[in-house]
Structure formats: C-alpha cells, structure tokens
Amino acid sequence: MTEATRYCTLPDPFPMRRGGQLHGARIAFETWGTLNPAADNAVLILTGMSPSAHAASHPDDPSPGWWDDIVGAGKPIDTRRWFVICVNSLGSCMGSTGPASIDPATGERYRLGFPELTLEDVAAAAHEVVRSLGIEKLRCVVGPSMGGMTALAHALNLPGASDHLMLISTAPHSLPFSIAIRSLQRELIRSDPAWNHGQYDDDSFPVTGMMLARKLGMTTYRSALEWRQRFARTRVPDNQRDPAPFSPEFAVESYLAYQAERFITRFDPNCYLYLSRAMDWFDVADYGGSVARGLARVRARSALVIGVETDLLFPIEQQEEIAEGLRDAGVSTHFADLPSIQGHDAFLVDTHRFGRVIGNYMASI
Amino acid sequence: MTEATRYCTLPDPFPMRRGGQLHGARIAFETWGTLNPAADNAVLILTGMSPSAHAASHPDDPSPGWWDDIVGAGKPIDTRRWFVICVNSLGSCMGSTGPASIDPATGERYRLGFPELTLEDVAAAAHEVVRSLGIEKLRCVVGPSMGGMTALAHALNLPGASDHLMLISTAPHSLPFSIAIRSLQRELIRSDPAWNHGQYDDDSFPVTGMMLARKLGMTTYRSALEWRQRFARTRVPDNQRDPAPFSPEFAVESYLAYQAERFITRFDPNCYLYLSRAMDWFDVADYGGSVARGLARVRARSALVIGVETDLLFPIEQQEEIAEGLRDAGVSTHFADLPSIQGHDAFLVDTHRFGRVIGNYMASI
Numbered sequence: 001m002t003e004a005t006r007y008c009t010l011p012d013p014f015p016m017r018r019g020g021q022l023h024g025a026r027i028a029f030e031t032w033g034t035l036n037p038a039a040d041n042a043v044l045i046l047t048g049m050s051p052s053a054h055a056a057s058h059p060d061d062p063s064p065g066w067w068d069d070i071v072g073a074g075k076p077i078d079t080r081r082w083f084v085i086c087v088n089s090l091g092s093c094m095g096s097t098g099p100a101s102i103d104p105a106t107g108e109r110y111r112l113g114f115p116e117l118t119l120e121d122v123a124a125a126a127h128e129v130v131r132s133l134g135i136e137k138l139r140c141v142v143g144p145s146m147g148g149m150t151a152l153a154h155a156l157n158l159p160g161a162s163d164h165l166m167l168i169s170t171a172p173h174s175l176p177f178s179i180a181i182r183s184l185q186r187e188l189i190r191s192d193p194a195w196n197h198g199q200y201d202d203d204s205f206p207v208t209g210m211m212l213a214r215k216l217g218m219t220t221y222r223s224a225l226e227w228r229q230r231f232a233r234t235r236v237p238d239n240q241r242d243p244a245p246f247s248p249e250f251a252v253e254s255y256l257a258y259q260a261e262r263f264i265t266r267f268d269p270n271c272y273l274y275l276s277r278a279m280d281w282f283d284v285a286d287y288g289g290s291v292a293r294g295l296a297r298v299r300a301r302s303a304l305v306i307g308v309e310t311d312l313l314f315p316i317e318q319q320e321e322i323a324e325g326l327r328d329a330g331v332s333t334h335f336a337d338l339p340s341i342q343g344h345d346a347f348l349v350d351t352h353r354f355g356r357v358i359g360n361y362m363a364s365i
Numbered sequence: 366m367t368e369a370t371r372y373c374t375l376p377d378p379f380p381m382r383r384g385g386q387l388h389g390a391r392i393a394f395e396t397w398g399t400l401n402p403a404a405d406n407a408v409l410i411l412t413g414m415s416p417s418a419h420a421a422s423h424p425d426d427p428s429p430g431w432w433d434d435i436v437g438a439g440k441p442i443d444t445r446r447w448f449v450i451c452v453n454s455l456g457s458c459m460g461s462t463g464p465a466s467i468d469p470a471t472g473e474r475y476r477l478g479f480p481e482l483t484l485e486d487v488a489a490a491a492h493e494v495v496r497s498l499g500i501e502k503l504r505c506v507v508g509p510s511m512g513g514m515t516a517l518a519h520a521l522n523l524p525g526a527s528d529h530l531m532l533i534s535t536a537p538h539s540l541p542f543s544i545a546i547r548s549l550q551r552e553l554i555r556s557d558p559a560w561n562h563g564q565y566d567d568d569s570f571p572v573t574g575m576m577l578a579r580k581l582g583m584t585t586y587r588s589a590l591e592w593r594q595r596f597a598r599t600r601v602p603d604n605q606r607d608p609a610p611f612s613p614e615f616a617v618e619s620y621l622a623y624q625a626e627r628f629i630t631r632f633d634p635n636c637y638l639y640l641s642r643a644m645d646w647f648d649v650a651d652y653g654g655s656v657a658r659g660l661a662r663v664r665a666r667s668a669l670v671i672g673v674e675t676d677l678l679f680p681i682e683q684q685e686e687i688a689e690g691l692r693d694a695g696v697s698t699h700f701a702d703l704p705s706i707q708g709h710d711a712f713l714v715d716t717h718r719f720g721r722v723i724g725n726y727m728a729s730i
Contacts, residue, residue, distance in 0.1 A: 112610055176596040176617035177589035183618045184580050186611050191573050193558065208556050215549050216581065224542035224680060231541040233648065245477055246551050246638055250645065252541035253548045273611055280615065283598065312677075315589060 004030050004061035005053060005095050008129040020115030024104050028088040028095025029053045029129050030061075032071060033079035042135045043077060043362075044162070045086040046126060046154070048145035049275045050267055052094035055086040069351035076359035077142070085133065089150070090125035091117040091274045099198070099270035110270075111198040117274045119146070119282040123154035127161065137163065140365060144168035144347045145314065146275070149282045152322075155298045156287050164365045165303040165331070166358065168347050169311055171318040172284035172291040172325070178313050181220050182276045185213040189269050198270050206269050213272065214260040223310035223343035227252055284325075295325025302332040304361040306354065308346045309339055334361065369395045369426035370418060370460050373494040385480030389469050393453040393460025394418045394494050395426075397436060398444035407500045408442060408727075409527070410451040411491060411519070413510035414640045415632055417459035420451040434716035441724035442507070450498065454515070455490035456482040456640050458633035464563070465633040475635075476563040482639045484511070484647040488519035492526065502528065505730060509533035509712045510679065511640070514647045517687075520663045521652050529730045530668040530696070531723065533712050534676055536683040537649035537656040537690070543678050546585050547641045550578040554634050563635050571634050578637065579625040588675035588708035592617055649690075660690025667697040669726040671719065673711045674704055699726065 005028050013021035030053045035042060045055055045067075056071035056079075057064055071077045071084055088096040091114070099114040106113075130138060141162040143151030148170020155165060174182070192209030194200055234251040241247060248254045284294035303326045307319030316337060323335035336357045340346035347354050370393050378386035395418045400407060410420055410432075421436035421444075422429055436442045436449055453461040456479070464479040471478075495503060506527040508516030513535020520530060539547070557574030559565055599616040606612060613619045649659035668691045672684030681702060688700035701722045705711035712719050 173598060175589060176592035176598075176615065177584065179598075179615050180580075180584045180592070180617050180621060183613065183615070183621070184577070184584065187580070188553075188577060190611060191577060212549070212553060212556060215545075215552075219542065219545045219549065224540060224677070227541035227545070233538060233541070233544075233650075246555060246642065248548065250541065250544050250548070252545050256545060256548070277611065285598075312589070 002054065002061040002063070004058035006030065007095065008132045010097070010125055010128050014125070016115040017118045017120045018116040022097060022115065025090070025097035025101075025125070026095075027090060027097070027125050027129050030055065030058055030086055031133075032056060032058060032084045033082050035083040035133065035135070039135050040137065040139060041081065041083050042130065042133070042138050043082045043084045043140045043142060044126065044130060044138050045071070045077075045084065046123070046141065046143040046147035046150040047086065047089060048147055049089075049272075049279065050263070052092075053086045053088040055084070066348065070355055070358060076355040077362055078359075082139070082362070085129060087126045087129050089122045089146075089275065091122060091271060091278065093268035093271040096125070098268070099274055100268040112270065114270070114274060117278045119150045119153045119278050120157055122150045122278065123157060126150070127154065127158055130161075137161065140164040140166055140362070142166040142168070143170060145170055145344065146279050149279060152284055152298075153282065155300065156284070156294065159297065159299040163301045165298070165300050165326075166306075166361065167303065167319070167322055168306045168354075169308055169314050169319070169344055170322070171314045172295065172322055173282060174280050175315075175318070179280050181216065181313065182280055185216050186273050186276055188212040188216065189273060195269060200269065207264055210264040210267070210269055210272070211257075211260040214263040215256045218256055218259050220313045221343060221345040223312070223341055225310060226341045226343065229341070231255065291321060292325050292328065295322065296329045298326060298329050298331060300326075300331050302334075302365060304334050304336065304357070306336045306338060306347070306357060308343065309337065310341055311344045311346070313344045367419070367426040367428070369423035371395065372460065373497045375462075375490055375493050379490070381480040382483045382485045383481040387462060387480065390455070390462035390466075390490070391460075392455060392462070392490050392494050395420065395423055395451055396498075397421060397423060397449045398447050400448040400498065400500070404500050405502065405504060406446065406448050407495070407498070407503050408447045408449045408505045408507060409491065409495060409503050410436070410442075410449060411488070411506065411508040411512035411515040412451065412454060413512055414454075414637075414644065415628070417457075418451045418453040420449075431713065435720055435723060441720040442727055443724075447504070447727070450494060452491045452494050454487045454511075454640065456487060456636060456643065458636040461490070463633070464635035464639055477635065479635070479639060482643045484515045484518045484643050485522055487515045487643065488522060491515070492519065492523055495526075502526065505529040505531060505727070507531040507533070508535060510535055510709065511644050514644060517649055517663075518647065520665065521649070521659065524662065524664040528666045530663070530665050530691075531671075531726065532668065532684070532687055533671045533719075534673055534679050534684070534709055535687070536679045537660065537687055538647060539645050540680075540683070544645050546581065546678065547645055550581050551638050551641055553577040553581065554638060560634060565634065572629055575629040575632070575634055575637070576622075576625040579628045580621045583621055583624050585678045586708060586710040588677070588706055590675060591706045591708065594706070596620065656686060657690050657693065660687065661694045663691060663694050663696060665691075665696050667699075667730060669699050669701065669722070671701045671703060671712070671722060673708065674702065675706055676709045676711070678709045
C-alpha cells in the first residue's frame with residue numbers, strides 16, 4: 001500500500017456467496033493510463049494468489065510492479081491506450097479487506113471468523129471497483145493463475161461485463177494434484193504450533209509453517225527443466241554452509257530458503273488459507289453441471305487463452321479445455337501454447353514470450 | 366522382521382565411505398528359491414527407500430511382500446529358476462543396522478551419531494550378504510528407485526560382480542527438483558518440535574513431521590493423470606468430515622491422510638533423513654567426472670533399463686541417459702519406456718505391464 005493505492009468501499013452489507021456478509025469492507029486498487037470520455041478503454045487485471053494491486057510502476061509509486069514488463073507505456077498492455085485497473089483480491093492482505101482486517105463488529109481482526117471466501121466473492125468485489133470508476137463495460141478482463149479463475153467467475157456471474165477475456169495459466173477448476181499440493185500447503189501452516197488456530201500475532205508468527213508452504217509452492221511454480229539448467233547439482237560453498245546436520249547443501253535448497261524468507265514477511269497466514277481454499281473450491285462445472293456447459297454460458301467477443309507446457313499446477317490440458325469450451329460458446333478464441341521452461345510462473349518471468357502474444361492480442365481488440 | 370528374515374553380520378569394523386565405521390553391524394535379508402550347485406543363479410534385489418527385505422511372500426512368512434506380483438514361483442522373477450535375495454538397506458530400520466539401532470559403544474541408539482550414509486555403503490553392505498551366501502558372481506542385480514541408484518553404486522564399486530543389471534525408475538544422480546522435494550521432506554521432519562534433533566522416543570514421536578513428509582512424497586510418487594482418473598473432484602461425504610476449519614474435504618486429501626497414517630508407524634524418522642540424503646548425494650559423475658564417463662566404467666553383459674513417462678521424481682530422460690551410457694560402455698542394453706499412468710510408483714502398481722518386460726528379460730539371461 002503506497003501513494004499509488006486507491007480504495008473502493010464495498011456496498012454495506014456485502015453478501016458472501018457461501019453465507020455471511022461484510023460491513024465496511026474495501027478493495028485496494030491502482031490504475032494506470034486515462035479513462036477515455038466514452039469510458040470504453042478499461043482493462044481489469046485480476047491477480048494470482050499473492051500479488052498486490054501494484055502490477056506496474058506508477059507515477060506515485062515508481063517501484064517495479066509484479067508485471068512491470070507487461071503493463072506500462074509502450075508495453076504489451078499499453079497504458080497510453082488503455083486505462084488499466086489492478087485490484088488486490090478480497091480476502092488478501094495488501095489493502096483489501098480479508099481475514100487480517102479488523103472486524104468492525106468486534107474491533108478485533110477477523111482471523112477465522114472471516115466468512116468463507118470464494119472466487120465469486122473476489123470477482124464481485126473487484127467489479128465494485130469497476131462500477132465505482134463509472135465504467136459500464138470493460139474492454140478486457142485479464143487473469144493469470146488464480147486471477148484467471150476469478151476472471152471466469154466474473155464472466156459467469158456478470159455476463160457481457162467485458163468484451164474480451166485473457167486467461168493465462170489458469171484452470172476451469174482444480175484437479176486432485178493441485179488440490180493435494182494446496183491442501184498440504186495449508187496443513188503446513190496449520191501444523192505450525194505458532195499458527196494457534198489463527199490467533200497468532202507479530203511476536204508469535206507461524207514463520208516455519210509459512211516458509212515450508214512457500215517452499216512447497218516454489219517446487220510447483222517452476223519446472224524441473226528450468227531448475228536443471230539453473231542449478232544442476234551446484235553446491236553451496238562450504239564456508240557459507242550452516243554446520244547443523246541436514247542443513248541446505250545444494251544451491252536449489254538455498255534458493256528455496258531465500259525465496260521463502262522473502263515471502264513470509266509479506267503475506268498473512270490466515271489470508272493464505274482462505275485464498276488457497278477458494279482456488280480449490282472454484283468450479284466452472286457449478287454453472288450448469290459440467291465445465292463445457294459452464295463455459296457455454298460465457299458471453300464475450302473474443303478470448304486469448306495462454307498456457308505453458310511445463311506447468312505442473314495448471315497443466316496445459318486445462319487451458320486447452322477452456323479454449324475449446326469458449327470456442328463452442330461462440331467466443332472467437334486464440335489458444336497460445338507456449339514452450340516456456342519456467343512452468344506456472346512463466347507469465348512472471350518469460351515476459352518476452354508472453355509479451356509478444358499479449359501485445360498482439362491487445363492490439364487486435 | 367519375521368520368521369523369514371535372516372541376518373548377515375558385517376565385517377567389524379565396517380568402514381563408511383564418508384568417514385567413521387560401524388561395529389557389530391548387520392543386514393537383514395530374505396531369500397527365495399534355491400542356490401544351484403554352481404552358485405550361478407543368484408539375483409540380488411536392492412530396494413527403494415522404505416521397503417523391507419520382504420519382497421514377496423515366503424514359506425516362513427506368507428504375508429504379501431512389497432513386490433509380490435513380480436517375485437515368486439511362476440512370476441516374472443521366477444523363484445523356481447532363480448535364487449533371489451532381497452536386502453533391507455544399511456541405514457534402514459527393518460532389521461538392518463541404522464540410526465535407530467543401538468550403538469555398541471554407548472548402549473544407546475545411534476540417532477544423529479550414526480556415520481554419514483551413502484548409497485555406496487548400502488551397496489557394500491548388501492554385497493556382504495551375497496558373499497556370506499558363497500556367491501562369487503550374481504546373475505543379475507535388480508534395483509527400482511533408490512535401489513537402482515544403489516545398483517549403480519554396486520556396479521561401479523564391484524565391477525563385474527553381476528553379469529546383468531535391471532535398473533527401474535531410477536537415476537544416475539538426483540536433479541534439483543527431486544533434491545528440492547527430498548530436502549523439503551527432511552525439513553518437514555526436522556521442523557516438528559517432537560523430532561528434537563533426533564532425540565525422540567515412542568512417547569514423543571514426530572508424528573506430524575512424518576505425516577507431512579509422507580504426504581509430500583505421495584504427491585510426487587504418483588501422477589496428476591492417475592489422480593484425475595481416480596479422484597477427480599470427489600468430496601468426502603459430509604457425515605465423514607472433521608468439522609475443524611480447513612479439514613480434508615476432497616477425496617484426494619483423505620487418501621493422502623490415510624496413506625500417511627499407514628506409513629508413520631513403520632518408519633523411523635532419523636533413518637528417513639539418512640536414506641533421503643544419501644539419494645541426494647549419490648552421483649555417477651563422481652566416477653570419472655561425468656555421468657557418461659561413470660557409466661562407461663560399468664562392466665556387465667546386458668542391462669534392462671525401465672522408465673515411466675509420468676514419473677516426476679525420476680523423469681524418463683534420466684533412464685534414457687542411463688541406457689545410452691551403458692550402451693556406450695558396450696553393455697547390451699534394452700530400454701523400456703512404459704506408458705504407465707502411476708508415475709514413480711508404477712513398478713509397484715502397474716505390475717502387469719512391468720511384469721511382462723521383466724519376465725522377458727529374466728528369460729533371456
């Protein structure tokens with residue numbers, strides 16, 4: 001949350017799909033570019049599980065964003081042409097209301113008292129930002145990873161709210177391998193005694209559980225091939241090793257430790273649990289009985305679906321399934337099957353390859 | 366350890382490759398079939414990380430073994446023809462000496478005082494069993510998973526000790542993805558406060574750490590495709606659910622919990638740490654500077670190398686690399702690339718497909 005962060009207050013009460021409601025909730029967002037007088041150049045970016053609304057550097061916050069190579073003046077999502085909005089998801093902890101926020105009814109943090117969260121709630125809250133900006137129709141909704149599932153929830157619950165859709169490394173629902181990984185990540189957090197059924201604080205924080213969950217995440221966000229090229233069997237130099245038995249010895253182990261340490265200071269454990277579970281729950285098949293019937297309800301002029309062959313967590317077959325379902329629904333759909341070696345995270349890393357496909361599509365709509 | 370288990374006392378002292386030595390150590394093993402007068406029909410099976418020596422049912426222990434479909438009278442490794450020996454690895458906890466054994470020097474368990482263990486030590490100890498049985502030359506060494514790495518260690522350190530080699534779902538060394546998974550499994554055990562730097566006992570056992578490590582193992586031993594067919598998005602019936610928040614909800618989650626519970630009562634955590642690290646350490650490239658140069662040292666008449674396309678942990682490229690290296694070494698090598706959907710565990714599960722390939726090879730030698 002910086003000078004560039006803006007806030008949208010959600011309607012009070014804000015009803016949640018699985019029951020319960022929020023009072024005085026808000027969504028943090030950033031925007032880039034200018035909404036044109038016809039208000040028809042707006043692009044909404046829905047994020048993966050952990051990023052903030054700071055997708056790109058901003059005049060009021062020049063620090064690099066999480067998608068700096070893709071969003072900006074002259075970039076594939078060109079902010080000279082588009083009015084770009086990126087929201088921090090409902091349930092997250094980067095400015096939007098979530099389990100780490102204060103419940104106005106008690107004056108205490110919600111923690112596990114936060115209502116059950118679904119990606120439909122995340123989509124509905126994001127759309128309140130769009131409405132608050134006076135936008136009646138989006139030109140495009142862009143969603144990578146969890147954001148792509150949220151974009152599908154958005155399309156299914158707000159038919160026709162966007163002319164175009166860009167779904168990146170995402171899925172119509174989670175399959176058992178991904179559910180198993182996420183379930184295990186949640187269990188790693190919950191198994192840390194410091195988690196204490198969600199009643200931790202800064203002095204007693206489930207550091208170990210979060211580190212372990214992040215390390216497990218990293219093993220599934222990248223690919224074996226990339227790591228083979230990057231780390232092979234390189235060792236940590238002896239003089240940099242922790243002498244404790246079984247301490248990291250290979251470069252890949254110290255890389256994971258470094259990545260995990262960076263992450264845990266940025267993310268709230270209860271928010272992690274809620275968002276992770278929402279991904280397991282989301283299912284396009286809830287809309288009509290099957291994925292195909294759900295996708296058949298999508299109303300859009302065109303869609304770009306991107307997948308990566310090395311993605312373990314959202315395997316390419318799932319992007320293919322989305323593309324086929326959208327085509328059957330009459331949506332003019334381009335499916336790009338990219339040979340990136342960075343696995344699920346490729347959209348964040350292999351931005352040269354992604355940028356070309358995204359730029360071409362944005363130029364065409 | 367049952368009526369069928371036999372024991373071989375290792376030479377005293379038994380020197381360990383990375384330093385230290387064992388006194389009064391022993392290896393548990395079982396045998397099936399009869400050694401012929403020429404003593405030239407012996408087959409040695411080296412196991413994966415966790416199995417015991419009980420590969421198959423035995424007149425003295427009719428309970429099913431871990432490879433019952435493969436080893437036995439009329440089975441692919443036919444005990445009417447072959448004298449089959451299966452050893453429990455040095456460092457394990459199923460009858461052989463390991464970190465859970467009593468150190469004769471102290472009268473206490475070794476725990477982390479056990480010398481550093483390598484697969485070369487496991488291979489050397491297994492070969493003492495062979496020697497003790499009066500066998501000068503093995504007809505075949507068979508190794509699935511870790512057992513295949515041990516078989517390579519055996520071949521490299523005892524050149525010509527076996528005429529034939531069968532290497533299944535194994536690798537010439539571990540790549541960073543597998544190292545990352547195993548490192549994380551070890552960290553899950555070590556992060557359990559009950560592990561207590563290896564000083565646990567039955568009343569204070571790192572149950573949580575072992576459960577989590579096993580669950581992570583299971584996600585990499587099988588394949589996303591198998592789980593998709595087997596579990597899809599099936600839910601645990603509401604009346605069987607634990608009402609605690611974030612408790613298992615999908616069938617795949619309760620399957621993992623069941624598998625993990627079965628495992629933790631059978632395996633010692635410190636032994637797990639030692640064997641797991643030994644797999645990360647093993648490297649055919651230690652023999653000559655590269656995998657190819659290491660494999661070039663193998664002396665055998667023929668080899669069968671089997672791999673499975675869906676194996677995440679020991680990817681098929683690694684079995685291909687072994688097969689090519691053995692061919693270059695002049696070993697007549699058959700490489701079988703099987704389309705099993707069960708991933709790394711296929712050799713234990715898809716025994717019809719494996720049995721055909723193994724049976725044909727055993728008939729040819």
